[in-house]
Amino acid sequence: MTSAKSKKxxxxxxxxxxxTLKNMTIPMILGMVLLMTFNLVDTFFVSLLGTQPLAAISFTFPITFTVISLAIGLGIGTSAVIAKTLGKGDVESARDSATVAMLMTAIIVGFVSMAGLVFSEQIFSLLGAKPSMMPMIHDYMDLWFLGSIGLIGPMTGNAILRAAGDTVTPSYVMGAAGLINAVLDPLFIFGWGPVPAMGIKGAAIATLISWAFGMIIILYILGVRRQMIHLKMPHKDVLKRCTREILHIGLPAAGANMLTPIAAAVMTAIVASYGETAVAAFGVGSRIESIACLVVLALSMTLPPFISQNLGAGKMARVEQAFKITTKFVLVWQVGIYLLMVLLAPWIASVFAKEQNVADIIKLFIYILPLGYGLQGIIILTNSSFNALHKPIAALVLSIIRLFVFYVPLAYLGSKLFELNGLFIGALLGNLLMAIVSYHLFTRQFAQPECLVETKSS
Structure with missing residues (x-):
């Protein structure tokens, strides 16, 4: 936000x-490839400990994703407010919003994580975890909850940089943090030299160290190098105004994002009825999904600041063009990814599974669910675009419809009719129906220009 124009x-x-979208998205993809690949290392090394530790860490995914989704949602609100303000040319207000966002996210994520720590026994029991798994779950989650404040670096800090049009720096930070996690994982899980083997607890420690690194680097970049945040507490009037603006979008966006892991928790509970092997395989499939959809996820981070800045500048034709270009692209791209995953399915299953039953379910997952990732991409981009247009309630309503009218109910119905095959097919059908609804509702915005007219209250 300094006056000098950065090449980044x-x-x-x-x-x-x-x-512009290509130049913004490619660095994000590279950073996310490193981050998600190295995060997958957690699952790989834990899988070497056996099926029960793999099932235990799989139970943690819906909860960790819930807290991460909260931080991402607040980052969406942060990015939308700052990008729109920059589109209007108001640099000082953007700096105020960035400062408040960092403080506010730390407080909210810290509070939610402490609640998770206190009630963790009840939470994981509801997910279907057996008492024998609780010690391993505690080994991972107790540390994870305590260190979750480190999420403000990779989530909120990077959102601030993206709002200003810089996606290169966030990709460096994500990649470096992921590399640290990948190096420390085997060291802490299995031990080496003076470092004792800590098992699943070691994976949590590696994650926390990588987060701490990311937070320190982001705070230095934002506060010292770029001067994008203030280094002192803002005035109470500024705190109130910026908090209200960010939460107007951030809370519904966080709610919408948190619905996804909540739905995943319900799905995990359904899968748990088929045994630990099914839960272990479903956990692996969920991690693989994040890799398979990384281009969509990268676009969901680069498209919103583009939309919000052009919204602030009143250039709605560019908004419509950007949305249609990205949705067409992800449909074609994800078909290619599906074909590649089908070819690699036997190899992927053999890497992550020691038992044949687990490997068979991983392959079943890959043969069915990734067929709908392009449709899922349309849903994700539509929701992020509504948030970028400062219409967070529309995005929240669509998320509720997707997960609790189509995705989970159809998956549950399928599981009752055709067991695991039916569960995966039902989830695929849910994504198909919701993609049609999402695309229709968003493109209708441009057929009704009055819907996009700015009001002073917005």
């Missing part, structure tokens, strides 16, 4: 739409 920042208001 894109001009989101004037440069060609497709080229």
């Amino acid at each position: 920042k894109q001009d989101l208001l004037n440069e060609p739409v497709s080229g």
Whole structure:
């Protein structure tokens, strides 16, 4: 937000739409490849400990994703407010919002994590975890909850940078944090030299160290190098105004994001009825999904600041063009990813599973669910675009419809009719129906220009 133009920042208001999105998204993809690949290392090394530790860490995914989704949602609100403000040319207000966002996210995520720590026994029992698994779950989650404040670096800090058009720096930070996690995982899980083997607890420690690194680096970049946040507490009037603006979008966005892991928790509970092997395989499939959809996830981080800045500048034709370009692209891209995953399914299953039953379910997951990842991409991009247009309630309603009208109910119905095959097919059908609804509702925005007219209250 300094007056000097950084080479890392894109001009989101004037440069060609497709080229700008490509230049913003490619660095994000590279950073996310490193981050998600190295996060998958957690699952791989824990899988070497056996099926029960793998099942235990699989039970933690819905909860960790819930807290992470909360931080991502607040980051969405942060990015939307800052990008729109920058689109209007108000740099000082953008700096105020960035400062408040860092403080607010730390407080909210810290409070939620402490509640999770206190009630962890009840939470994981509801998910279907057996008493024998609780010690391993505690080994991982107790440390994870305590260190979760480190999420403000990779989530909120990177959202601030993206709002200003810089996606290169966040990719470096994500990649470096992921590399640290990958190096420390085997060291702490299995031990080496003076470092004792800590098992599943070691995976949590590695994660926390990588987060701490990311938070320190982000705070230095934002506060010292770029001067994008204030280094002192803002005035109480600024705190109230910025908090209200960010939470107006951030809370519904966080709610919408948190619905996904909540739905995943319900799905995990359904899968748990088929035994520990099914839970272990489903956990592996969920991690693989994050890799398979990383281009969609990268676009969901780069498209919103583009939309919000152009919204602030009143350039709605660029918003429509950007949305249609990205949705068409992800449909084609994800078909290619599906074909690749089908070819690699036997190898993937053999890498992550020691038992044949687990490997068979992993392959079943890959043969069915990834067929709908392009449709899922349309849903994700539609929701993030509604948030970028400062219409968070629309995004929240669509998320509720997707998960609790289509995705989970159809998966549950399928499981009752055709067991695990039916569960995966039902989830696929849910994504198909919701993609049609999402695309229709968002493109209808541009057929009714009055819906996009700014009001002073917004």
